Amino acid sequence: MSVVGFDFGTQNSRVAVVRGGGVDVVCNEVSDRVTPYAGDAARTLQVGNFRNTVINLPRLIGRLSDEPAVAVEQGFETCQLAEKEGVVGAAVSYREEDAVFSNTELVGMFLSKLKAITYAETKLPVSDVVISVPSYFTEKERRSLIDAAEVAGLNCLRTVNDTTAAAVCYGMMKTDIPADKPKNVIILDIGFSSLKMCVASFLKGSAEIKGHAFDMSLGGRDFDEVLANHFAEHFLETKKVDIRNNKKALLRLRVACEKIKKILSGIQKTKLDLEALIDGEDFTLVAERAQFEELSMSLVDRVEKTILELLQKANISVEDIDSVEIIGGCTRIPSIKARIAQIFGKEASTTLNADEAVSRGCALLCAIDSPLVRVREYKIADTVYFPIKLVGDQNLGEVEIFPAGSNTCETHTFTLTLDHSISFPLNFEAHYSDLTSLPAGTPSQIAKFTVTAPKDLEINESSTMVFDAHVNSSGLVDITKPRVEVTTAVPTDEEGKEEAKTHVTSLSIKVETFRLPRATVQKMKDAEIAMSLHDRLIAEIDDRRNAVEEFIYEARNKLEECYSEVSSEQERESAGSALMTAEDWLYGEGAEVGKEEYVKKLDELKSIFKPFISRIVERAKAASVDSEASTPYSVEAPQMDMD
Ligand SMILES: Nc1ncnc2c1ncn2[C@@H]1O[C@H](COP(=O)(O)OP(=O)(O)OP(=O)(O)O)[C@@H](O)[C@H]1O
Ligand SMILES: [Mg+2]
Incomplete structure (x- = not known):
């Protein structure tokens, strides 16, 4: 059984597993350590299919469709949010039909994907898991996430606050934590949609969370929005068109602004061209770090305000804080780092891996909770935020x-x-x-x-x-x-x-x-299994179809190159015409047939080419026997997948 932790982020999710005495972050099917549903790659896809792309899943979990937070989220979504059985969901086109999925179902699908990523890496059953949540999640959101995990066939051992998970990672991985005098560390996480922080007091073998503070609507997307609004205003002034009224153009602008924001973390000035952004008009975005800092000053002020709130809640002074560990992608913004340094009189520390600390902490907690592995004893005490x-x-x-x-x-x-x-x-x-x-x-x-x-x-x-x-x-x-x-x-x-x-x-x-009632969860789980099986079947059909296509091209190339010496002209003509017929079939009536038919077609083609391959192999064997005495080289038959 895998021992696994999920960092379930608004933009990026990560999977970590405990194995072989260490913690590893697992790569997904495209060899990436992050699995986004609103990340760079997914957002590029989103531009092409924006009505059917649901993002920001953690922001919607456990919410009723008429809650004020849902209206705010609609502003960041390009799909239409809708209601399903009283809770918020999304209206999308699924298998070319209109469908509404509740947020629990959508999160279930996403967690099921993370489960598949874990299995592909560990080859072990995946069931027990610890999942991170923002500290502002109330009972309702936490329970909905546990339901969604069940829909994905997972047993959520605990939902842990992101910053608490990072504290566990810090406490268990660091070797210089004193046994007598507590080390007070602020873990500060700014992600895509929110700011979360806690004060953790570490002693060797234990961590006590002294308090949490957060700003649930201050994240990277709000910094992007400041830039997007700035450019939209400029466009409105010069071209008399408001980009914000066009969903697709606004999405492209937001994606570009996120890029600019990231670039400005490294250099002082940048320029980005957006071709045919709206009504065929191109738009060039020029931005300087100083200008971005000015535009986003009030957001950085809110980071400071939350830090002061945290110190007050945890009843601790600036002087008693030994270090401020920053995590989450957005803490790479220089003006945020500068503000932290100004408040504490010292630079923010980056001991923790900013992107992976939360998932690693979750995996370590899963190891602590699980009877399957033995880990060093570690005590963690969190605090209640909402009385x-x-x-x-x-x-x-x-x-x-x-x-x-x-x-x-x-x-x-x-x-x-x-x-x-x-x-x-x-x-x-x-x-x-x-x-x-x-x-x-x-x-x-x-x-x-x-x-x-x-x-x-x-x-x-x-x-x-x-x-x-x-x-x-x-x-x-x-x-x-x-x-x-x-x-x-x-x-x-x-x-x-x-x-x-x-x-x-x-x-x-x-x-x-x-x-949710058990029967409802079971129904969602059955639907999720059916959808996963359908997706797998589609993937297998695509795979078999691609195999036929590949064979046709490869065999055609080899017909004159490699098989001319082992076949008659008539044989080659007949093989070539079989390939042509197969190709016509593949792009015609065979374009949308079942897996078995592609398998049959591939077998048919292989049987035509098998004699050529056998003759080449025979020749190669004979040549190798003849030449063994005189030459150190061997003759190889051309490689072709004939199994
Ligand atoms: N170099 C950078 N400079 C500025 N911002 C960055 C940089 N790299 C990443 N970001 C921002 O970090 C954010 C993503 O961070 P992260 O992966 O921690 O979010 P998340 O965990 O998905 O979100 P959340 O914790 O709010 O649910 C995005 O807004 C992204 O633009
Ligand atoms: Mg996060």
């Missing part, structure tokens, strides 16, 4: 069970005094207690717990209900072991003395979360 309260019915009131900043994975035991006014079932709801801190549109309710008791349970004044609560390693709220405890004074052997004895009755608990 959580529990609200009970029957006038039980509410209690904040996890204030912001409390440790995840620490179990808290809660006690509730019961009296005759209370009857089972008892209902509790977990809610986020600070609505102002939540991303707009996030519902406050997280989960519902219904506690039931055995019919014969007697409740008296000394009955208390006790339960354990914790936020697990995936950042999800869990209530376990509900029980009724009755403590009574029981006489002891010693005369006149009594001791307290507690009688415990276990209660049952039903938990309702944001997870």
Whole structure:
């Protein structure tokens, strides 16, 4: 079984596996270490098929179609977002028919692709996986991702905050972490769509996350947008046309602006031509770093604001920060690095691989969680960002069970005094207690717990209900072991003395979360398997068709070159005409036939050429026997795939 971690990014995803005592980032089918759905290559394709290309999948996960965040995302998408079974999805053309896929299905498809990439590399079954999420993901998004993983046939062991995963990578890979004095490090990640950061306090063998901060709408795409708007304004002024009203032209402009942004990280000035951008008009983009820095100053100010928020949340001062580790593609922008250096009085550190630290951390966490491999013990404690309260019915009131900043994975035991006014079932709801801190549109309710008791349970004044609560390693709220405890004074052997004895009755608990019903997930999973099989079949058909085409061209070339000495003119004429007929068939009625027919056609052609090859092989053998005594050279038969 593979031990695997996915960095599920908005633009770029990476897969890392733990094997042979190390962590490797895996290459995909085009030998790339990143798998994008909005990266350079995919975006070039997107220009050609923009209505059917869905990007920014992590931004849509778990969202309802009417949430404000979805309207924002529509501005970055070139396909039409739509609703499917109440959640957001995309309307695309699939197999030449209109279809709507929900975000869970789309993410399931993408994760299934990452799974296939992993399998192609490890040749081991892929099931358990740790997947990264931004720290601003609430319960709803995390649970949707877990559903999508299940659709892809994966068992998501945990959803981990990106920066926490990078902290694990840092803590486990670095050899100079002290055992006595904690080393305080800020992990700062700016990716394609968001800024995330945390303060991690490292000791040898452990990391404690002291706090998180983020700006969920500040990423590389916002820097691109600043440039795109600047150029669009210029175009509007000079040509009186607003590029922003034309989806395809805007997409080409955005792709160009991303290129410019990256180039300006290395040099001071650049120029890019966009031919026939709109209405046949060419557009030349000229940009200087200084101008870009001025245009994007307010974005860099927001990076600073988030850093100050983080220091306050983690209750730590600038002086106590030992280093600031930067990760994520966007931290390559010089003005961001300069601002960090200005705040901390020292350069940002690049100890971590900016592109791969998150996936490596995920893979290491998978190794920690998995019984399949043995890794050095490593303790990681994350913190709760959004405070959580529990609200009970029957006038039980509410209690904040996890204030912001409390440790995840620490179990808290809660006690509730019961009296005759209370009857089972008892209902509790977990809610986020600070609505102002939540991303707009996030519902406050997280989960519902219904506690039931055995019919014969007697409740008296000394009955208390006790339960354990914790936020697990995936950042999800869990209530376990509900029980009724009755403590009574029981006489002891010693005369006149009594001791307290507690009688415990276990209660049952039903938990309702944001997870989809099992039957719905199974239906999506079946559909995903059917689509994968269909894709595989199409790929196999293409493969067989290409094999016939290749054979025709290769055999035609060899007919005069290599086979003339072993065949009569008549034989060659007849073989040549068979190739011609096969070619006509391939581009005519055989253009869209099944795999078997291509296999049959290839076999037919091979049987025509087999005698020529056999004769060449015979000749080569004879020549090699004759020449063995006199020459060190051997004669080789021409190579052709005849199997
Ligand atoms: N040299 C560079 N200079 C400036 N920006 C860069 C450079 N290289 C990459 N980027 C930007 O980094 C971003 C991609 O970073 P990354 O791969 O970390 O994103 P992601 O993980 O997919 O996104 P997120 O973490 O927000 O979900 C893009 O906006 C890209 O343009
Ligand atoms: Mg990222």
